[in-house]
Amino acid sequence: MASQTRLFRRHRTLVSPYHIIRLAVAPLLLLAAIGCSDDATIVQKIQVQRQTRLQTETKQDHLGEVHSLLTRLIELNQDESRRQITYHLNRWLDSVPMPENASQPKLLKTISDLLPSERVDELVLGDRFLRSDVSHLRDAYLFGAIAKWVDSPQSDDPLLTSWLAEQEEKLGADEANQLRTACRFFDWTIRNVALEPFVAPPALQITPPELPLGMIFQGAGYRQTDYQSVWRGTGDALQRTGVFTQLCRQAGITAAMLAIQSTETGQLKPWAIGVLVGENVYLFEPALGVFVPGPDQIGIATLAQARSDAAVMRRLNIPGFYDYPFSKQDVQQNIALLNVLPVGISSRMQHLESRLAGDRRMTVYTNVDQVAERLDAAAGIAGVRIWEVPVLAEVYHAALDQAAQRDPLLGFWYFSRWAIMDAEVESSRLFSLARWRHLHGQFDNDDEASLKGARPLYLSQRKPEFEIADLRIDVDLQKAYGIRRELGMPPEVYDRQVQQAQAMIRLGKQTATYWLSLIQYDDGRYDTAETWFRKRVLEDSQLSHWTPAARYNLGRTIEHLGKDEQAVELYKHTGDIQEHGNRIRARLLQKSESD
Known part of the structure; x- marks a missing residue:
């Protein structure tokens, strides 16, 4: 910049x-x-x-x-x-030199077909830090920062409050607290990462670039890294899994994607996230956006219960609307997939983590062999592997970045999608700072620290429509959005610049408004949150790609205000991408009212 x-x-x-x-x-x-x-x-x-x-x-x-x-x-x-x-x-x-005799984890062989051996040696056994390591440290730091403020009673799901209190007597305080923390992280992930389809082709007619390792353009899971998913607040079910498991790691909770292996092709079909607490694996469904209800629709089901009680999986169906693709018979044996990158299992990260203390403490290393041993001991886990999706996401990101440099149309789409935060202009710098503050839970100004909070920073992005319309004559606003009319520039080129900037400002306004609404919820201001979701995000004149997620979050908001019947109607809205899971929540909410 x-x-x-x-x-x-x-x-x-x-x-x-x-x-x-x-x-x-x-x-x-x-x-x-x-x-x-x-x-x-x-x-x-x-x-x-x-x-x-x-x-x-x-x-x-x-x-x-x-x-x-x-x-x-x-x-x-x-x-x-x-x-x-x-x-x-x-x-x-x-x-502070590293200990000698570093060795590769045994589990690393499960992704040997994705990376050359010399690259693996550099990433895992290298005795010097690399510039590429900074992305891993950034992720550990940011997910740790999110975990600190999300793990509070403010983030509790009202449907689970009584059940979690009962678990303290059954599991003991430590395990019950771990489970409660996992529930908070899952709930925050579902509310804050708006669901996208598994394959999301762009609206523009773009020639798909050739990608390595059999990947397809805008394919499931790997089209965004975990950082991009939480930063943008959007993602498919696999990307939601990435965000949730990253948060769990920072809290010392073992969580893995569970997949069913085809007996014919060997292909893995991910279906739920398993959280290991004690000897039990608790089930969370990221595509549906709900925990898997336990027997009699009480609490959260364990893998053992799903394997023994056919009703657990059967109740994931919505008769007349949706059939869940897996049954009790399908989930008897599962492969646990660990969300780690080679750098996260390296000896240098292990050495670094051992020296981090106090405010600097964060989890940058995972002993995957030890985690695999614990998961493998759980009933229903037939094997443990490193998940290929995070590795593919790194490769995809690098390949697409190069392809975008070569193809102007692809480059325009690639760099303009999130220009509201990524462009090298002042407005984008302020927007990205607002998002950074939001993810740190720093909502309001801190005058003593001279720190501007996410709320006022987001508000500054909500330009009035008359100002957006006057962009052509507002020189200051033009500078903020990087519009320059060079000498001799044809009028049609200048007009296109103005139109693109206006579209960017409107998208920024819609996004800032939606994220402000989420802040009101996370701040416990449910009356204000309801107003923002209803009147500023879901108004007909303001509809955007955030609409389905805003409708779900409005339902979650008014649950806190005792408006359960209205929430149920919102969850039953036809056509929303998360409608299947929303209807399950509606059913659970109605059951809680009758109990």
């Missing part, structure tokens, strides 16, 4: 091998020039001063610098911040 400057100018002079050699050789040359005289003491003094400076820089709190950079990552130049983070990590590694 043109307005940004290089960060941390005080670090521009780095200690390189050249500097060290010069420090060592310079005193010797000086000593040879002056001979063995009293001036030798001057040389010694200079040498001591330089050595002291080196030692001071060596003792610098490099992990503190890394944490500081991660907390403000969205405000910094991305290339420079990655360079700085990698530098500080490797300087820290110089002072």
Whole structure:
């Protein structure tokens, strides 16, 4: 971004091998020039001063610098911040060397067909931090930040409150708290990641690029990384799984995608997320957006219950509307798929995590062999593998980025979809900052910290319609959205620029309005949230791609206001992508009223 400057100018002079050699050789040359005289003491003094400076820089709190950079990552130049983070990590590694004899986890062989062996060795056994590691650290930091504020009573699902209280006596406080935390994370994920179809072709007539590893353009799961899914607030069922399992990892909860393996082709068919608490695997269904109800539609079903009680799976049907594709017989044996990347099981991340404490603590390493052993011991788990989707997402993202550079039409679609946050203009910078604050649970201004909250930042994106219409004559607004009328620019080109910017402003306004409504809910302001969802998102003149998710969230909002009958009607709305699961929630809500 043109307005940004290089960060941390005080670090521009780095200690390189050249500097060290010069420090060592310079005193010797000086000593040879002056001979063995009293001036030798001057040389010694200079040498001591330089050595002291080196030692001071060596003792610098490099992990503190890394944490500081991660907390403000969205405000910094991305290339420079990655360079700085990698530098500080490797300087820290110089002072705290890694243990020797690192070895590859056994489970790594389950994705051996996706990555070349030399790349795997670099990612897993490499003894230096890579710039690509920064994305993994960013994810761990951000999902950890979300987990901290979401794991609170404010995030409890009212349908589970009484049942979870009963589990404390059955499971004990520790396991009951783990289960409660998982429920909060799942509920937040479903409310905040609007469901998309598994395959989402673009509206434009784009020639699909050739992609590696048999991937298809805009394919299920891998078309977004976990970070992109939570950042954009949209995703298919597999991407919802990625967000949920990332949150669980930061809370020390074992969660995995469960898949049924075809006896004919060996193909895996994901169907639910299993959360391991004690010896039980609790079931959550990301495509439906609901937990799998237990026997008699009470609480959350375990895998053991789904395998023994046919009614558990049968009640996922909505007679006359939807049939669930799997039955008791289908879920007898499951493959557990772990949402990890090779970098997340590397020896350097294990070493780093062992040194993170206090506010810097976050989970950056997973002992997959140990997790696999625990999951494999659970009834109904026939094997454990590393999930291929997160690995494919990294490959897909890199391949599509390159293809977009070559194909102008693909490039326009690829870079314009989320220009409201990604474009290098002031309005997008403020929007991305608002989203960053939102995901940190920083809703309002903090005057003492000079921190502007998500709520006022989102409000600044809600331009009135007359202002959007006047974009052609509003020079200040044109600058904010990167419109420049160069000398000699044809009128039709300028008009197209203005129209594209107007579309971007309207999309930004719709998105900011929807996310503001979610903030009102998460802040416990249910009356205000109802008003925002009804009058600002779901009005006929404001309808957008957020409409189905807003309708669901309106239902969730008015449940808290005692308007259960209205909520049931919203959940039964025909044609919403999550209608199947919404109708299950409507049924559970009606049952809770009658009990």
